Amino acid sequence: MMKKIILHGATNCGSSNFGDFLYGVAVYNYIKENYKDIEVGFYNPSEYFIKYIGDCKISLSKSDMLIYIPGGYFGQSHKSRFIDNAIQFVRFMPVGIKAIFKSIKIGVIGIGAGPIISPFLKYPIKMIGNKAEMISTRDNESYNALKSLGLDNILELSDLILALNIHNLSDTTDQVVDICKKCEGRKLLFVHYNHSLLARDIFARQLDTFVEENPEYQLVVGSDCLLSYDDEYYIEFSKRVKKNCIQFNYDSPFELIALLERVDAVLTCKLHVGVVATMLNKPVVCFAEHPEKTKRYYRQINQPDRCVSLYDTSEEEMLSILKDKIFEKSFVPDEEIDKAKRNFDVLNELINKK
Structure with a gap:
C-alpha cells in the first residue's frame, strides 16, 4: 500500500480559481476520508489552497505516486501564443517529467485535453501519458486528443465536479444574505465576465437591453477567482450597463x-460557474472565453445552444440566445453524473494497484 500521494493540477502559481479548487478539494478529501493511512498533499499549492484546505504541501521526492487531478491543462488555450504554451509547460509538465526520472508512479484522472499542437506540450504530455498507469478524461474530445498521441489505457468519462454533492460544500455567509436582501424580491441574475474585458463590455451592452425589457431582474456581478482589478472592472461595467448592480466580492x-x-439565472464566459449552475438546474447562458473546452461541456449535457464563442458570434445572435435561454432551466443527464463518479473508481484502482 502506498504511503504518500502527491496531487498536481491548476493548484499552484497563486491559483484561486473556483473550478480548480473544487477539483483539488474533491480528490484531496476523498483520499483523506477513505485512506486514513495515506498522506496526501499537493505539489507547491497556492496560498489560497493552503488557506481553505490547510497545510497540504508535500515533497515529490518522498511520494509513491503523482496524480494529475482534473483540469483543462493538457491542452492549449484559445489562440495560444508561444509564450502561453511555454508558461503552460512550466506550470504543469516538469513535475511529471521529474516523477518519471524518479520512477514514481503516475495516474491522471478527469483530465481535459486538446488541442495539442505546440511541441512545448505535445511531447511532454505524450511522455507523461505513456508512463501513466491509468488515464481518465472528462469528455470525448479530450479522449480523442490523447489517443491521437498514441496513448492507451484511457477511459472517456465526465467532469468530476458533477460527481459532487454540491450542496454539502455550500457556505451561506453574511455577504450572500445581504445580497439577497438588497434584491428586494427581484430575480437575481449572476453576471460573470471575470477577467475578460471583451466579455465585460459585451455583457454590459446585452444586459442593458435585457434588463430594460425585464426589469424584474437584479444584476449581481462577481468573479470566480481573486482579481486585483475586480473593483475597477465592476465600476466600469456598472457605468456601461446603466442599471443598478450589486457586487459579489469573491473570496x-x-x-x-x-x-x-440562490440565483435565478447565470450569464458567464467561463466553464465551471456554468457547470455548477447546471448542477443546480439554473438557467445558464455562456458566451465562452475558452470556446474549445467550454462548448464541449454543453454538448455533453445535450444543451449546446446554451454556449457559443465569445469571439465568433454576433452580438445580435448573443442577445437572441440570452433572451431565449435565460428563462429555461438547465439540467445534467444522469448518465453524465454516473460517468463522473467513475473517476473515483479510477482513483481507487490507481491507489490499490500493486
Whole structure:
C-alpha cells in the first residue's frame, strides 16, 4: 500500500480559481476520508489552497505516486501564443517529467485535453501519458486528443465536479444574505465576465437591453477567482450597463456555491460557474472565453445552444440566445453524473494497484 500521494493540477502559481479548487478539494478529501493511512498533499499549492484546505504541501521526492487531478491543462488555450504554451509547460509538465526520472508512479484522472499542437506540450504530455498507469478524461474530445498521441489505457468519462454533492460544500455567509436582501424580491441574475474585458463590455451592452425589457431582474456581478482589478472592472461595467448592480466580492469557493444556489439565472464566459449552475438546474447562458473546452461541456449535457464563442458570434445572435435561454432551466443527464463518479473508481484502482 502506498504511503504518500502527491496531487498536481491548476493548484499552484497563486491559483484561486473556483473550478480548480473544487477539483483539488474533491480528490484531496476523498483520499483523506477513505485512506486514513495515506498522506496526501499537493505539489507547491497556492496560498489560497493552503488557506481553505490547510497545510497540504508535500515533497515529490518522498511520494509513491503523482496524480494529475482534473483540469483543462493538457491542452492549449484559445489562440495560444508561444509564450502561453511555454508558461503552460512550466506550470504543469516538469513535475511529471521529474516523477518519471524518479520512477514514481503516475495516474491522471478527469483530465481535459486538446488541442495539442505546440511541441512545448505535445511531447511532454505524450511522455507523461505513456508512463501513466491509468488515464481518465472528462469528455470525448479530450479522449480523442490523447489517443491521437498514441496513448492507451484511457477511459472517456465526465467532469468530476458533477460527481459532487454540491450542496454539502455550500457556505451561506453574511455577504450572500445581504445580497439577497438588497434584491428586494427581484430575480437575481449572476453576471460573470471575470477577467475578460471583451466579455465585460459585451455583457454590459446585452444586459442593458435585457434588463430594460425585464426589469424584474437584479444584476449581481462577481468573479470566480481573486482579481486585483475586480473593483475597477465592476465600476466600469456598472457605468456601461446603466442599471443598478450589486457586487459579489469573491473570496471563498464555498460562498460562491451558496450564491449560485440562490440565483435565478447565470450569464458567464467561463466553464465551471456554468457547470455548477447546471448542477443546480439554473438557467445558464455562456458566451465562452475558452470556446474549445467550454462548448464541449454543453454538448455533453445535450444543451449546446446554451454556449457559443465569445469571439465568433454576433452580438445580435448573443442577445437572441440570452433572451431565449435565460428563462429555461438547465439540467445534467444522469448518465453524465454516473460517468463522473467513475473517476473515483479510477482513483481507487490507481491507489490499490500493486
